[in-house]
Amino acid sequence: MTPTLQLFLIISAALFSIGLLAALSRRHAIFVLIGIEMMLAAANINFVAFWRFGPQPQEPTGVMIAIFAIAIAAAEAAVGLALVIAVYRHYRTTDIDQLNQLRG
């Protein structure tokens, strides 16, 4: 018995929702970044799954998009974590609820 495309999509939807949960409900900035990384990984699973279940033979478009998305996610993680360190140097906290200096 081989799995259908629906099973892969439901699993990646679950991973996306867990990432959304981490990004929305935690107050520590690193947890927000962890959630964003999980959501990006879920989107990548969808790209590769749609490529695998599409009509064959074809160009490896989904695989290429996944590779580029991984590279861009690495750049995003580097800049995001650098921002966390810079914010920690200024405010001595990584709690995003306390970073409210711009609030009117």
Added chain:
Amino acid sequence: MNNVALVSIAIVTLAAALAAALLPQLMRAALSLALTFVGVAAFYVLLGAEFVGLVQIFVYVGAVAVLIVFTILLTRRGTKAAEHFKWSGALIAIAVFAGLVWAILNTPALAITAPAIQPLNVKRIGEVLLTDYVWPLQCVGLLLTAALIGALVLVMEEK
């Protein structure tokens, strides 16, 4: 590709992801995140994209997880461990998940099994990467350089 392998990998991956999202200790959450990334790489291998799975392990488990651990170690002093949990975020996440599952299950075109495929080898990926995708490849190289310089500037000590 069979259901047993898929479901067992999915259970490990989603359990590790839940642990990474909910554990109160940052360091344990970061290690669970590394396990989640290994599970995602297993999905890629299961889907016939072995190269993407390898890239996922090199980039995420090798680099991003180590970066996160270093950031946790650099920002640990003075931060309180206790934090409250926002239940509104959990409600939104459950609503999004329910909506996605409803949409997936009500789309008949998605209830298909995988066709037979000739394996995608690294030679083919390299050919496509340097012919059709050479412009995106150069742009990603520029983006990575700019992002790393930007990260260095952000964390540099002010004189």
